[in-house]
Amino acid sequence: MAEVVTRDFVSATQAAVKDTQLRQALRRAGTGFDGTRREAIHEVTPEVWEEWREQARRIKEHTIGHLDYYLEMLERNVTAAGGRVHFAADAGQANAIVAQIARDNGVRTVTKSKSMVSEELGLNHVLEAQGIDVFETDLGEYIIQLANETPSHLVAPALHKTRRQVAQLFADQLGVPYSEDIEEMARIARVVLRQKFLDADMGISGANFLVAETGSLVIITNEGNGRLCTSAPRVHVGLAGMEKVIPSLQDLAVFLRLLPRSATGQRITSYMSMVTGPRRPDDEDGPEEFHLVIVDNGRSRLLADPALRESLYCIRCGACLNVCPVYQRVGGHAYGWVYPGPIGSIVTPGLVGLGQAKDLPNASTLCGACRDACPVQINIPRMLLHLRHVAAEGQGSYQGTGSDTESLFARGFAAVMSSPRLLNLGRKMGRWLLAPLANRGVLGQTRLPVVSRWTRARDLPIPPPRSFAEIWRDELSNSGSDSKRA
Amino acid sequence: MGIPSAQFRETxxxxxxxxxxxxxxxxxxLAEEFPALEARAEAVRERAARETPELLDRMAETAALRGWNVQRCDGAEEALDYVTSLARSLGATSVARSEQEVFETVPVDAAVAGAGGLCWPAVYDGPSSRTEVRQRLAESDMGITGADYAIAETGSVVVLPRRGLSRLVSVVPPVHLAIVRPSDLLGTLDDLFALRRLEHVRNGGDMGSYLNFITGPSRTADIEQTIVVGVHGPREVHMVLLDKE
Structure with a gap:
């Protein structure tokens, strides 16, 4: 499995906010993708958009609720079409299955189209250790493969890189003349990878959807690399998380409407490819073998928890990343594993264990923008709150890590906030203690113990001389709510 | 290695x-029985036939928005003129095409020859010629296909690779030209899937190994969200939209 460094979340965010190139890259992405997403929704009208979201939600609820049934149907139909389905309980099994298929077929070169599951599995390293050349072919994935990095966004893996960084990377790694011209960089990738497509023995793809009724794997791409990976090599291996299945071909329509619009604001992507088994004897081309690897790797834990189950409805559009004030400041790498942003803060603890990722549910202001943007209406803030609760209090065999001090503080806070008398006393005491240190009514960076942990990244306003209740009583209560009196 | 599917499902x-x-x-x-499926597909076909003029207009408009160079043609003659002028402007010497019915009414070989190029069918005679065909495809200037369906809602051309229709003709050459007949047109994605489902059931659970849904040129925005066309697929796509068969 891909290395998990989610424990370093807090220090990683501190480094990320100081990275000016990263901030530049994030600013561009946030406004770009989300702006076109909003335009696309406006175009179809918000009412129609809501109908689509509800329809998609119903399909996911039903399928995930009967996942065993639909996986069985899928397996039956992939097999009937001449393909083979493999089931992997964890990353180790999934990697071993793909490695074995490669060995059985004497594979030396692999071309890959984008697959987040393969990132999760850390598959490339396993194949490379076997002496196989693996080439990522999605431009963004190709860039981060050359840079030996991991994706920082669900749909735009190299989003954290500026054109200068890519130009330098191409010059260093490919020995081409340094050029900041984006068209030229794309042309270089085309030329380098074109030959690999024709040489490759095996193509690996992810899956956006798996259609149970027909046994089809559906991928949605813009570059055409997915088409080449699934058409040119002798063997095609599709990798999918077990939650990707939908019952009928008819169900695909609504997802094809929702996914591109949510991801990049595109009305439809350039390509949608539907693969049903290997080539038929009469076909001109296509792989001789088709394998589908269905991966659990912790997903059944999310499935078993009714509070977290809906995280499996995610279609990986990345809309929640593009609207998240936290992701927009720290970028994807700070999250420490493959799935960043609001949905990643639920999926990652689910898949790698909350013990390793207990800071992630705190990486949210709970503003709800992610829930509003989600094309399948996943209530992300609710689940983040739930995970915070579990992180502190524990659940089942998981021991909460909330300290006694924290618990005491929380109880004290609750007591103060539910008693006007105590709140008022607190305000007066706070003002008396902190006012001498403040500048223009706020406490900036300070070395005061405890308080400094707050002021390290934010200003602390000093409690005002009079409470709102006092102002109301003395001045406002008799003068109507629209009074302009100070 | 993996685990048996029964065990996976048990978890x-x-x-x-x-x-x-x-x-x-x-x-x-899924509960829909064959007659119901057939009736729905029939209704889709009937509606598409009835609304052909509107679908043509909608297709032309949407496809242009999605990046196709759309050329509406009154008949085969106009279409062939367009093919010739396109081949000429590209300076095309090698043009690959599929073997499809549409080329009987729109014989593009002669049109390409008129521009001084050679149009050849990208079909494999046997395993030995596979590498050769691929190499030729990689060096060709344009690929021409028909459309098995064309979807007005999205401005897309659907091709179903099979005998005579390589998966690679519409993706490997730098330019793709699709010839769309009025009878290929459908209104929506739902229409397309209704017809494919019927096909699936009718063929005893098989509907072919591949479906390609093509909308505009190949593109990427992976560097600084700047859109570049023609990454791994065609940078330029043309649609000849025939107003009548």
């Missing part, structure tokens, strides 16, 4: 706390 059932078996409430779409 899922345990997680869901459910017994094996189909959903208690049958899923509407």
């Amino acid at each position: 899922i059932r345990a997680a869901l706390g459910r017994q094996s078996g189909p959903p208690a409430e049958p899923y509407d779409v």
Whole structure:
């Protein structure tokens, strides 16, 4: 499995906010993708958009609720079409299955189209250790493969890189003349990878959807690399998380409407490819073998928890990343594993264990923008709150890590906030203690113990001389709510 | 290596706390019987035939928005003129095409020859010629295909690779030209899937190995969200939209 460094979340965010190139890259992405997403929704009208979201939600609820049934149907139909389905309980099994298929077929070169599951599995390293050349072919994935990095966004893996960084990377790694011209960089990738497509023995793809009724794997791409990976090599291996299945071909329509619009604001992507088994004897081309690897790797834990189950409805559009004030400041790498942003803060603890990722549910202001943007209406803030609760209090065999001090503080806070008398006393005491240190009514960076942990990244306003209740009583209560009196 | 599917499903059932078996409430779409499916597909066909003029207009408009160079043609003659002028402007010497019915009414070989190029069918005679065909495809200037369907809602051309129709003709050459007949047109994605489902059932659970849904040129925005066309697929796509068969 891909290395998990989610424990370093807090220090990683501190480094990320100081990275000016990263901030530049994030600013561009946030406004770009989300702006076109909003335009696309406006175009179809918000009412129609809501109908689509509800329809998609119903399909996911039903399928995930009967996942065993639909996986069985899928397996039956992939097999009937001449393909083979493999089931992997964890990353180790999934990697071993793909490695074995490669060995059985004497594979030396692999071309890959984008697959987040393969990132999760850390598959490339396993194949490379076997002496196989693996080439990522999605431009963004190709860039981060050359840079030996991991994706920082669900749909735009190299989003954290500026054109200068890519130009330098191409010059260093490919020995081409340094050029900041984006068209030229794309042309270089085309030329380098074109030959690999024709040489490759095996193509690996992810899956956006798996259609149970027909046994089809559906991928949605813009570059055409997915088409080449699934058409040119002798063997095609599709990798999918077990939650990707939908019952009928008819169900695909609504997802094809929702996914591109949510991801990049595109009305439809350039390509949608539907693969049903290997080539038929009469076909001109296509792989001789088709394998589908269905991966659990912790997903059944999310499935078993009714509070977290809906995280499996995610279609990986990345809309929640593009609207998240936290992701927009720290970028994807700070999250420490493959799935960043609001949905990643639920999926990652689910898949790698909350013990390793207990800071992630705190990486949210709970503003709800992610829930509003989600094309399948996943209530992300609710689940983040739930995970915070579990992180502190524990659940089942998981021991909460909330300290006694924290618990005491929380109880004290609750007591103060539910008693006007105590709140008022607190305000007066706070003002008396902190006012001498403040500048223009706020406490900036300070070395005061405890308080400094707050002021390290934010200003602390000093409690005002009079409470709102006092102002109301003395001045406002008799003068109507629209009074302009100070 | 992996685990047996039954064991995999058992884990899922345990997680869901459910017994094996189909959903208690049958899923509407899947419960549809063959006659109902056939009736729905027939209705889709009828509507498309009735609304052809509107669909042509909608197709032309949407496809242009999605990046196709759309050329509406009154008949085969106009279409062939367009093919010749396109081949000439590209300076095309080698043009690959599929073997499809549409080329009987729109014989593009002569049109390409008129521009001084050679149009050849990208079909494999046997395994030995596979590498050769691929190499030729990689060096060709344009690929021409028909359309098995064309979807007005999205401005897309659908091709179903099979005998005579390589998966690679519409993706490897730098320019793709699709010839769309009025009878290929459908209104929506739902229409397309209704017809494919019928095909699936009719063929005893098989509907071919591949479906390509093509909308505009190949593109990427992976560097600084700047859109570049023609990454791994065609940088330029043309649609000849025939107003009548």
